[in-house]
Amino acid sequence: MKYLIKLSNKTDIQIDEDEVEIVLQGITTGKAVKVRQGIFNPSFYIAIIEDLDRVGKYQEALNSWERTVNRIEENKPRLGELKDIFNDYKKLT
Numbered sequence: 618m619k620y621l622i623k624l625s626n627k628t629d630i631q632i633d634e635d636e637v638e639i640v641l642q643g644i645t646t647g648k649a650v651k652v653r654q655g656i657f658n659p660s661f662y663i664a665i666i667e668d669l670d671r672v673g674k675y676q677e678a679l680n681s682w683e684r685t686v687n688r689i690e691e692n693k694p695r696l697g698e699l700k701d702i703f704n705d706y707k708k709l710t
Contacts, residue, residue: 619631619632619672620633620634620665620666621665621666621667622665623663623666625661630655630657632665636653647659
């Protein structure tokens with residue numbers, strides 16, 4: 618899951634699910650926390666919310682990838698079709 622930390626200075630910090638625990642520890646201890654997107658100062662903390670925009674973009678990219686894989690599967694040559702091209706050749710011994 619993807620999350621946003623809403624800060625009182627009207628900025629948002631994106632965090633991933635694996636960073637939530639260290640952010641919550643920083644909030645309870647009042648100490649700054651380093652996350653992938655920057656440094657989080659808990660004194661500006663307002664809320665942690667689900668980042669629906671990033672989740673939607675991720676889902677859209679995943680769906681696009683699945684459609685591409687399906688198109689490749691539909692258009693790939695079949696082995697039965699490939700075997701027939703060698704029928705007219707004589708075997709060299």
